[in-house]
Amino acid sequence: MQTLSIILFGVGGVGNALLRQIMEQREFHRAEYGLALRVVAVCDSNGAVIADSGELDNAVLGSILAHKESGGRLRTHAQGGPQGDLVGIVDIAGRDGAVVVDCTASDATVPALLFALDRGYKVVLANKVPLTVDLDVYHAITRAGATGDFTRHLGRSRWETTVGAGLPVIVTLNRLVASGDSVARIAGTFSGTLGYVMTGLQQGKLLSEIVREAYDLGYTEPDPRDDLGGVDVARKALILARGLGWKLNMRDVTIEGLYPPSMDELSVPAFLEAVSQLDADFQERVQQAAAEGKVLRFAALVEDGHCRVGPTVVDADSPLGRLSGTDNLIELTTRWYTPNPLVVQGRGAGVDATAAGVLSDIVELAFVE
Numbered sequence: 457m458q459t460l461s462i463i464l465f466g467v468g469g470v471g472n473a474l475l476r477q478i479m480e481q482r483e484f485h486r487a488e489y490g491l492a493l494r495v496v497a498v499c500d501s502n503g504a505v506i507a508d509s510g511e512l513d514n515a516v517l518g519s520i521l522a523h524k525e526s527g528g529r530l531r532t533h534a535q536g537g538p539q540g541d542l543v544g545i546v547d548i549a550g551r552d553g554a555v556v557v558d559c560t561a562s563d564a565t566v567p568a569l570l571f572a573l574d575r576g577y578k579v580v581l582a583n584k585v586p587l588t589v590d591l592d593v594y595h596a597i598t599r600a601g602a603t604g605d606f607t608r609h610l611g612r613s614r615w616e617t618t619v620g621a622g623l624p625v626i627v628t629l630n631r632l633v634a635s636g637d638s639v640a641r642i643a644g645t646f647s648g649t650l651g652y653v654m655t656g657l658q659q660g661k662l663l664s665e666i667v668r669e670a671y672d673l674g675y676t677e678p679d680p681r682d683d684l685g686g687v688d689v690a691r692k693a694l695i696l697a698r699g700l701g702w703k704l705n706m707r708d709v710t711i712e713g714l715y716p717p718s719m720d721e722l723s724v725p726a727f728l729e730a731v732s733q734l735d736a737d738f739q740e741r742v743q744q745a746a747a748e749g750k751v752l753r754f755a756a757l758v759e760d761g762h763c764r765v766g767p768t769v770v771d772a773d774s775p776l777g778r779l780s781g782t783d784n785l786i787e788l789t790t791r792w793y794t795p796n797p798l799v800v801q802g803r804g805a806g807v808d809a810t811a812a813g814v815l816s817d818i819v820e821l822a823f824v825e
């Protein structure tokens with residue numbers, strides 16, 4: 457039986473779903489893969505539960521889930537305590553090797569991820585932040601365990617769910633890169649909320665009307681500007697560009713959000729009111745595109761050494777142009793995939809689909825030296 461110890465950072469939506477799926481799939485992984493996944497530590501933002509010896513069994517994991525679901529912090533869990541040092545937790549709980557799974561949205565995990573890789577452990581990220589800070593950190597994570605500086609993506613790390621959640625986006629890109637195919641253009645939509653907004657615009661609704669509706673239905677972040685500003689999409693575009701070997705940083709990504717910087721300082725209610733000032737402009741852009749047989753999408757474009765994120769006019773008859781609703785979609789135009797691009801499309805968010813993608817990364821790494 458192959459065993460792999462898991463240290464989990466973050467037990468919010470995705471971390472919670474991951475622990476459930478690990479428990480649910482235990483028998484399947486034993487029977488079909490000869491694999492036993494042992495959770496040895498679970499951390500939230502200021503607490504942790506660490507196995508004294510052995511692992512946190514289903515009874516303890518179940519109690520952690522119940523504790524978090526009732527609004528508790530791990531420091532107040534019966535077997536929990538404070539945590540201020542993720543490196544120390546990897547040091548103590550890692551013992552004879554482990555995979556560190558980052559389901560936070562924080563940069564505070566970076567030292568612990570690098571420490572784990574330095575120790576020869578493995579890492580899986582749902583968290584985009586470590587891959588979009590310094591290029592050195594990106595390289596240290598994505599090349600860990602690979603030979604020299606040259607071989608990428610084949611080592612002790614996986615980050616499939618950082619772009620398109622459970623969709624096989626990173627693996628698809630990496631396979632193209634590994635074959636020597638040249639990727640000329642990546643175009644994609646990577647936000648369900650922005651997909652919802654652009655679909656509404658195309659149906660003739662006003663921007664202010666759609667944003668209010670999405671906000672009221674809970675489809676947006678508590679501050680809708682966190683979606684509409686496009687920064688999250690820009691992080692995804694940067695991860696893809698870096699995956700092509702481009703030495704870009706966040707400041708190199710051109711971001712055009714759906715609202716101007718002058719609305720940054722408004723309160724949320726004032727912002728929701730002010731959006732109506734943008735209605736006429738967006739109506740005109742949609743109509744202008746339609747007159748040319750095109751449509752407006754909130755797209756990420758990675759092309760000719762540049763990364764751009766924002767409202768983009770695309771052919772109505774292209775995969776991106778035909779997309780409607782909240783799905784994510786990526787078009788990869790390469791030497792071998794032209795003129796028709798390679799396309800991956802589907803649900804690009806959701807804690808269960810994302811946790812399943814993380815679990816798949818973990819299982820894959822269990823069989824990597």
Ligand SMILES: NC(=O)c1ccc[n+]([C@@H]2O[C@H](COP(=O)([O-])OP(=O)(O)OC[C@H]3O[C@@H](n4cnc5c(N)ncnc54)[C@H](OP(=O)(O)O)[C@@H]3O)[C@@H](O)[C@H]2O)c1
Nearest residue numbers: 466467468469470500501559560561564582583805806810
């Ligand atoms: N949700 C999705 O559909 C989806 C899809 C693809 C990728 N992702 C990515 O997956 C990650 C997790 O998403 P989520 O929806 O699960 O977020 P979430 O519900 O906000 O959970 C985040 C978790 O991280 C913990 N955390 C924050 N800072 C920490 C630190 N310094 N050390 C240890 N734990 C820390 C939080 O602790 P507390 O519980 O104490 O607050 C919380 O448990 C994010 O990076 C997100 O972008 C999410």
